[in-house]
Every structure is written in structure tokens, then in C-alpha cells.
Amino acid sequence: MALLEIRHVVRRFGDYTAVDNVSISVETGEFFTLLGPSGCGKTTLLRMIAGFDLPDSGQILLDGRDMVGTPPEKRPVHTVFQTYALFPHMTVADNVAFPLRMGGRTQPEIRERVQHALDGVRLPDFANRFPHELSGGQKQRVALARGLVNRPRLLLLDEPLGALDAKLREEMQIELINLQKEVGITFVFVTHAQDEALALSHRIAVMNRGRVEQIDEPSRIYGFPRNRFVADFIGKISMMEARVVEAEPSRLRLEVAELGEVVMAGRDGVKAGDRGVVAIRPEQVRISRPAAPAESENHFPGRVHDFLYVGDVTTYIVELSNGARIEALLPNASPGRATFFEVGDEVGVSWRHDTGIFLDD
Amino acid sequence: MIRRHAWLWGAAALVYAFLYIPLAIVVIYSFNDSRLNAEWVGFTLHWYRVLFSDAEMLAAAGNSLIIALSASLGATVLGTMAGLAIHRYRLRVLPALVFAPVAMPEILLGVSLLLFFLQVLNLTLGMLSVIIAHTTFCIGFVAIIIRARLQGMDESLFEAARDLGASRWQTFRFVTLPLIMPAVAAGALMSFTLSIDDFVITFFTKGIGEPILPIQIYTMIKVAVTPEVNAVSTLLMLLTLAMIIVAARLESHAASREAARR
Incomplete structure (x- = not known):
């Protein structure tokens, strides 16, 4: 009891x-x-x-x-x-x-x-x-x-x-x-x-x-x-409106307007045609030089809109081609170096399909 | 700086002069070795000796003390209860009714109480009617002081007491009362000073029985102004002053402790 x-x-x-x-x-x-x-x-x-x-x-x-x-x-x-x-x-x-x-x-x-x-x-x-x-x-x-x-x-x-x-x-x-x-x-x-x-x-x-x-x-x-x-409400998260194209038990294929296809882990009760948001935490997003080879499914080009240096980490706000803004976290492992990218730099952002989450409410 | 404000200083000096020179004269001439309040002859304690062998004056003073003590006791208990209730229940109309006698003309209170005692209660005027009348007009003063003190206090103190196992009564006994004690004491002293020198309401409600100090003084002056009046006035002034100082100390001491706590 x-x-x-x-x-x-x-x-x-x-x-x-x-x-x-x-x-x-x-x-x-x-x-x-x-x-x-x-x-x-x-x-x-x-x-x-x-x-x-x-x-x-x-x-x-x-x-x-x-x-x-x-x-x-x-x-x-x-x-x-x-x-x-x-x-x-x-x-x-x-x-x-x-x-x-x-x-x-x-x-x-x-x-x-x-x-x-x-x-x-x-x-x-x-x-x-x-x-x-x-x-x-x-x-x-x-x-x-x-x-x-x-x-x-x-x-x-x-x-x-x-x-x-x-x-x-x-x-x-x-x-x-x-x-x-x-x-x-x-x-x-x-x-x-x-x-x-x-x-x-x-x-x-x-x-x-x-x-x-x-x-x-x-x-x-x-x-x-x-x-x-x-x-x-809990922590930081970036969100983009999306529509489910294909729903398998293990993975979802989603369409984000003016951006392209996003792949995420499957979820119970989600079916093709559902609408919702793709939500990704900043530490789940990798930020790289645009020329770097794609490491995972969801790889999109973008431009550094702004960044926030807080000592242990730097948060980059990257604007994608559809205008959506994605936050990416980079730890500042080497001291003295505040940033790896500057405002306006062309970059690539990516995240693995099993990170992030699709919210269909 | 000082010169620019010279007229302000001058005005202040005049105000103080009007307030305190008459009082100073009363005090000084109480020690004057003459029957007249006209010119200084020499120092004496004669008038104090006269005062202390004046049986009627002593009786009046004794009665006034009894009235002031009873009225301030009653007003403190009732006023504290009123202040607590007004604060606790966030009342709107009732507070005005409790505080109104503070601002109401005394003559009105006196007349209405007189009619109430005679026509409604059928009470014989005397000490009791004076005590009831004084208690009535002092309650408002006490309630105002108590409420002001409660308004500055953290409400969660009283909730914390209940939360930690204190009943309503224990919360009052161990938390509320000790915290408002300075205000209770200040209210009691305030009531005492208001009661002991009250003339108007006393005059209406005393009837023809016992002598009461302020009325007694007035009667003496009507007959002849002797320095005995100065002597009794001086003593009354000292008593009242002492009480006001203690009351002010209690409140400001509590306030400064409060400030230190923040």
C-alpha cells in the first residue's frame, strides 16, 4: 500500500x-x-x-x-x-x-x-x-x-x-x-x-x-x-513540426516541411499520417563542418545563427534551410578556446534516429 | 543650508514654544512659594505637601487609577481579540466599526454613552459606567496597534505552529501572543494614558458620585487656581510621559529586532 x-x-x-x-x-x-x-x-x-x-x-x-x-x-x-x-x-x-x-x-x-x-x-x-x-x-x-x-x-x-x-x-x-x-x-x-x-x-x-x-x-x-x-519545461529542447510518412515498430519516417525526411525511433500508437513535433535535446545534436561526411541518418546543412558560451559548454543555435532553429551543445574540452564556430558559419547538424523523440499530441 | 531654511527652523521653534512653554510654566510654578501663578517668589515643595494631604484629591487620584487600570485591562483583552479577528478573517465593515471611536468626537461618545447607560441599561452612573465608557473608546486604539503588528508578520509562522502539532490555543499561547506581546503592552499603556486624563467622556458618564481626577482638577480651577493644581498636573504629566515613552520603546524595539531578522 x-x-x-x-x-x-x-x-x-x-x-x-x-x-x-x-x-x-x-x-x-x-x-x-x-x-x-x-x-x-x-x-x-x-x-x-x-x-x-x-x-x-x-x-x-x-x-x-x-x-x-x-x-x-x-x-x-x-x-x-x-x-x-x-x-x-x-x-x-x-x-x-x-x-x-x-x-x-x-x-x-x-x-x-x-x-x-x-x-x-x-x-x-x-x-x-x-x-x-x-x-x-x-x-x-x-x-x-x-x-x-x-x-x-x-x-x-x-x-x-x-x-x-x-x-x-x-x-x-x-x-x-x-x-x-x-x-x-x-x-x-x-x-x-x-x-x-x-x-x-x-x-x-x-x-x-x-x-x-x-x-x-x-x-x-x-x-x-x-x-x-x-x-x-524540462531542460532545453528544439522542436519542428512534422508528419508521419511511414510507421514501423522500430522506426518512423517523418516529413518536415521544406527540410526533408527525418528518421526517428518507433513509438507505440503512432501511425502514418499523424502530425506532431520532432524534439531533440541540444546534447543529442552533433555540429560539424559542412564538408564532413554524414555520420547518421538525419543530417542537414545550416548556418550558425548565434551561440552562448557558458564556460563548460557552448550552445550553438543553428538555422536550417526551412528557417527552423536547432540547438547543439559542444563541450569546451580544450581550455582557452571559446568557440569552434562563428556566427554566420556554414555548418552541418545531425542526430541519430534513436535519440530525440516524436511527440504526437 | 541652515540659513536657507531659517524660516523653517523659526516655524519649528514657534510650534515647540507653543507646545511646551505652557507646560513648563505649570511645572515651574508648582514649586513656587506663592499662592499666585503670577511671579516667582522662591522654591518650595509646599504645594506637593498640600496635595498629598488633600483627601478628596487623593480619592480622585485613586479612583482614576482604578478606572485606568480596569479600562486598560478590558480594552487590551478585547482590542487584542478584535485586532486578531480583523487580521485573520480579513473583515471589511467590522474593522471600521472598531476603529471609528478613535476618530469620533468625544462629546458624541460621551452623550451617546450617557443616554445608553441611563435609558437602555438603566445603570446608575458611577465608577462602573466610567470604566465601561473608557474601555469602549480604548478598544479601537489597541486593535489598531495589534493589527499593524500582525500585518508585518510572516503568516507561515502561525501555520508552522499548527503544522508542528500545536492546537489553535497552543499556537496562540506559544507563538502568536509572544510575537504580538510588544503591541499588546503598547496598547495597554496607550489605553492607560488615554483613560487617566480623559475629561469629556468621564464628565458625561461619572454621575454625581465619586471624584475623578481630571474633573476634580477642573472643579478646583473653577474655585481658585492654586499651585496645588500645578502640582497635581505635573505629576499627571510625568506619569503619562513615562508611559508614552515605554510604549514607544516597546514598539520600536520590536520593530528593530524585526529588521535585524531580515
Whole structure:
């Protein structure tokens, strides 16, 4: 039985449907992420799991018990808030002790577990500090310790890394993974940052306009997006309109207007005459000098429209003969050399038929 | 720079002069060794001795203290509840009704309360009616202060408390109340100072019974202005000033701690 079972949950605010018939199940010990742009309903869903909001219809089951009607303080679910929400008038130790005190634990047990929790987030000597004396990263860790100390069945995290700078965010991501592994508590994590979701999660639910678009492991979300929204939202991808000419189980022959034939891996349910898009990730596209011999099926001439140098890699935007723009990624393996191609250079782009994906929605 | 703004400085000086010279004169002449507030004769504490042996004045002061303490206690409890409710439920019409007495002419409040006590409640005017009247007009001040404090606070603090296992009452007891405490204290002090020197509403609602300080002072002046009035005024002024300073400190201290937290 799944630990958390969300069944056909709907939440409306007036005419606006924030959560539209969402069903998700989360297994014990999982690091599960709700990912989507702002306004996609992920925070509303999280608030309903915590008990701050109630679904208009549908069920939220925890360990098989319907939670609708149970107030937040009675749910074995704790939340780490985006603003951390540390109580400013209490020391770090009192903050962490708060859920234990409310739970009526004895003084010696509280003391021991608070110290253990602070050790767990590498802040053993911060017990007597006040929240305003802490840095952003330290507040974050105290909030985590406070959320975990009473060993909830489920820890909800609402964009907890949003307020940190890039470097600290990366550090905290690694810490979060390790911490979750260590304590073995199920995490439901909410974020709009796709890189964060890919890096942290066991599984991701991609949400858009109140609906779940896809639930999968990170590599499947990235490699096999189910539709255009998921493909576009996760990572970078180039897309071209196409029509299916021939559909075999192993390969598809597609016609891209004013460009020619594109060959891609076969997909269930696709038949000749279907329309859709060819979608290719920048790192799947090879960029070469125009004279170079074709290495794979899909080889097209083009011209460098622009490029973006970001240190480790350079992204080239290549304009094909039909006006479509394809992004190609080239790692900068030899230092000091920023670019291999300049704007306006004639180049060739190609990709293997088993990379990229045909989306027929 | 200073010369260019000379007229501004001059205007400011005039304002301060009008505000504080009369007060200074009251204070200075309370130590004057003469029955008249006309010319300085010499320093004495005589009028304070007279004041402290004036039984009726002491009774009036005692009554005023009882009224101010009771009214500020009542207004603080009710005003805090009102402030919390207005903030929590984002009410629209009700807040105006709570805050209105702050701006309403006191004479109107006084008359309406008098009629209400006599004709509706059939209450005998006295200490109780004054306490109720003072509580009524202080609630608005407390509610405004409480709401201002709550508006600056992170809503997720209260949700976090519930989330971590606190009931509604425990959330109020361990999180909300400690966080709004400076505002509660400021509201209480504000109510106290408003109550202790209130004349108009007290005048309408006191009836003919117990002496009450501001009315007592007024009655004394009608008979004859002796420096005893100066003495009692000086003491009242000191008390009020002290309270206002403490109230302001509490709020600004809380505000600066808040700022440090960000």
C-alpha cells in the first residue's frame, strides 16, 4: 500500500480550478517531487496534504486513512516552509523542540532528540542562537531539523532552496539527498526548478494548469517526455513540426516541411499520417563542418545563427534551410578556446534516429 | 543650508514654544512659594505637601487609577481579540466599526454613552459606567496597534505552529501572543494614558458620585487656581510621559529586532 494516496483531488477558487482531478501515489521512503511553473497547483496540493486547505472533491489518504477532516496538528505530516518560518522569539533548540513539546514528550527525551537532530543537520553548537543570528543556509537546516525531529510519516518541502544563492543551493541539494537517505522519511518536495527536481528526486510529477502531465523517474521525464509541455519545461529542447510518412515498430519516417525526411525511433500508437513535433535535446545534436561526411541518418546543412558560451559548454543555435532553429551543445574540452564556430558559419547538424523523440499530441 | 531654511527652523521653534512653554510654566510654578501663578517668589515643595494631604484629591487620584487600570485591562483583552479577528478573517465593515471611536468626537461618545447607560441599561452612573465608557473608546486604539503588528508578520509562522502539532490555543499561547506581546503592552499603556486624563467622556458618564481626577482638577480651577493644581498636573504629566515613552520603546524595539531578522 502506498504511504500517500491522492485520489481525484479537485480544488477550485471561484471560477479558477487550481487542482484539477489529480491522482498521485507516493511510496514509503520515496523522494517525490511536484514540479511545475508557478500557478500550476503544486503549492495548493501541498497545502491540502498538510491540512491548511481542503479539497472540493477527492481523497487524500495517508497509510490508507482519509486525512480530509483531520486538522494540520493531528496529521503525521510536517512542512518545511519557503520562508523557513522559524519562530523568531525562540532559540534554535526551542524551535527544534517545539513539535516534541506539543507532542507531550518528556524533558530528557526532548533534550536528547533536539541535540541528535541538530547533529544531523551539522549544527551541533547552535542550540542557543536565535534565528536572526543565522545565515540563510543555517536557517534552512534548522527548519529541516525541526521538521524531522518528531519523525513524521511525511515531510513536505515547499521550495525550501528558493531563497538560497546558487552555490549554497547546490550544497544543500546534496545535503538534502543524504539527509533523506539517512532518516528514511518520505519527502514530498515542491519546486519550479527543473534541475533541482532532476537532481533530487526518485520520481517527479510534472504539473501544469492544475493537472499532472507526467509522473516518472527523472531520466524518463527528461528522456521520454510524454508531451510538448513536459519536453519544453524540462531542460532545453528544439522542436519542428512534422508528419508521419511511414510507421514501423522500430522506426518512423517523418516529413518536415521544406527540410526533408527525418528518421526517428518507433513509438507505440503512432501511425502514418499523424502530425506532431520532432524534439531533440541540444546534447543529442552533433555540429560539424559542412564538408564532413554524414555520420547518421538525419543530417542537414545550416548556418550558425548565434551561440552562448557558458564556460563548460557552448550552445550553438543553428538555422536550417526551412528557417527552423536547432540547438547543439559542444563541450569546451580544450581550455582557452571559446568557440569552434562563428556566427554566420556554414555548418552541418545531425542526430541519430534513436535519440530525440516524436511527440504526437 | 541652515540659513536657507531659517524660516523653517523659526516655524519649528514657534510650534515647540507653543507646545511646551505652557507646560513648563505649570511645572515651574508648582514649586513656587506663592499662592499666585503670577511671579516667582522662591522654591518650595509646599504645594506637593498640600496635595498629598488633600483627601478628596487623593480619592480622585485613586479612583482614576482604578478606572485606568480596569479600562486598560478590558480594552487590551478585547482590542487584542478584535485586532486578531480583523487580521485573520480579513473583515471589511467590522474593522471600521472598531476603529471609528478613535476618530469620533468625544462629546458624541460621551452623550451617546450617557443616554445608553441611563435609558437602555438603566445603570446608575458611577465608577462602573466610567470604566465601561473608557474601555469602549480604548478598544479601537489597541486593535489598531495589534493589527499593524500582525500585518508585518510572516503568516507561515502561525501555520508552522499548527503544522508542528500545536492546537489553535497552543499556537496562540506559544507563538502568536509572544510575537504580538510588544503591541499588546503598547496598547495597554496607550489605553492607560488615554483613560487617566480623559475629561469629556468621564464628565458625561461619572454621575454625581465619586471624584475623578481630571474633573476634580477642573472643579478646583473653577474655585481658585492654586499651585496645588500645578502640582497635581505635573505629576499627571510625568506619569503619562513615562508611559508614552515605554510604549514607544516597546514598539520600536520590536520593530528593530524585526529588521535585524531580515
